[in-house]
Amino acid sequence: MIGDAVDAKGILDRARGCAVGAAVGDALGMPLEFGPRRPLGGLVREMRPGRLPAGTFTDDTEMALAVADSLLACSVLDGKDLAQRFVAWYRAEPADVGNHTRAVLSRMATGEAWDCAVGEVQRTAPASAGNGSLMRSWPVALVHWRDLDRLIADSRLQSQVTHSHPECVAAVSLVNAIIYSLLRGTAPAEAVLMALQCVDVPASLRALVQEAPKRPRESLQNSGWVRHTLESAIWGLMTTDSFEAALVQVVNLGNDADTAGAVVGALAGAAYGHASIPERWRDALHGEWPLRSGRQWNAERLADLADRLVASAALADPRPAG
Numbered sequence: 001m002i003g004d005a006v007d008a009k010g011i012l013d014r015a016r017g018c019a020v021g022a023a024v025g026d027a028l029g030m031p032l033e034f035g036p037r038r039p040l041g042g043l044v045r046e047m048r049p050g051r052l053p054a055g056t057f058t059d060d061t062e063m064a065l066a067v068a069d070s071l072l073a074c075s076v077l078d079g080k081d082l083a084q085r086f087v088a089w090y091r092a093e094p095a096d097v098g099n100h101t102r103a104v105l106s107r108m109a110t111g112e113a114w115d116c117a118v119g120e121v122q123r124t125a126p127a128s129a130g131n132g133s134l135m136r137s138w139p140v141a142l143v144h145w146r147d148l149d150r151l152i153a154d155s156r157l158q159s160q161v162t163h164s165h166p167e168c169v170a171a172v173s174l175v176n177a178i179i180y181s182l183l184r185g186t187a188p189a190e191a192v193l194m195a196l197q198c199v200d201v202p203a204s205l206r207a208l209v210q211e212a213p214k215r216p217r218e219s220l221q222n223s224g225w226v227r228h229t230l231e232s233a234i235w236g237l238m239t240t241d242s243f244e245a246a247l248v249q250v251v252n253l254g255n256d257a258d259t260a261g262a263v264v265g266a267l268a269g270a271a272y273g274h275a276s277i278p279e280r281w282r283d284a285l286h287g288e289w290p291l292r293s294g295r296q297w298n299a300e301r302l303a304d305l306a307d308r309l310v311a312s313a314a315l316a317d318p319r320p321a322g
């Protein structure tokens with residue numbers, strides 16, 4: 001069990017790494033989305049233009065910023081507040097909205113309560129288990145870095161606001177529990193093991209996570225299915241030894257490259273810290289939030305957001321840090 005005496009400075013650096021890393025992975029993967037797996041001799045290692053200019057983050061980071069805003073406003077996640085923020089984003093006509101997310105948010109936009117909208121969409125498509133809630137999971141891990149029970153409870157709710165399939169809920173909780181340990185300096189392999197002990201994960205998903213590091217690159221499908229995104233991210237985290245290598249390996253799997261990039265970016269950023277993120281990627285990173293507000297975000301602003309999320313936990317918890 002992790003003691004109360006924590007390295008506050010180390011946690012802050014790794015929390016910044018998590019936030020900036022997720023957005024960097026999203027932007028690096030953006031031009032590779034829907035593309036084929038790249039040959040090992042031709043891996044993309046630089047921010048490139050795609051549908052958007054080079055370095056632009058996409059819906060993965062935008063929705064994560066909505067989660068962060070909701071957490072900063074409410075401290076403990078409130079499903080209704082979060083749903084309202086997602087609907088506001090959806091109404092601003094983002095360039096990208098996942099199919100399942102669109103089905104849910106379009107119902108909420110007509111005034112339907114979030115839990116009814118999600119329930120109805122899941123009832124008509126019971127097998128739907130996309131990665132749309134996993135891609136935006138990290139703010140919950142940062143705001144609840146001191147409290148694993150609350151981290152898991154809010155991770156579950158964060159998913160359920162759009163993605164209620166048990167595998168989506170479990171994947172989001174698992175990734176955030178891994179981040180919880182990584183923030184404390186735990187090595188990736190041990191952090192994954194600890195998370196598997198703490199989170200209720202369906203047996204088949206548990207087996208997939210345990211097998212992921214052994215999977216050959218050619219067998220990873222990296223689709224929009226939450227199982228595939230989780231598998232790619234765990235594979236990238238555990239088969240490399242730097243932030244840069246983890247991201248390069250995962251985004252070059254193609255297909256849903258930006259989302260897998262965002263998830264492995266959050267994990268690798270939490271593992272290796274802010275300073276491990278290549279400067280050339282941090283310098284290129286940008287995006288707009290809230291959408292249509294004209295407010296530009298860069299790596300510095302994301303690092304500042306990580307500080308605020310971490311500090312809000314310290315304020316809510318009377319136990320001293322460090």
Ligand SMILES: [Mg+2]
Pocket residue numbers: 058059060096258259
């Ligand atoms: Mg995207």
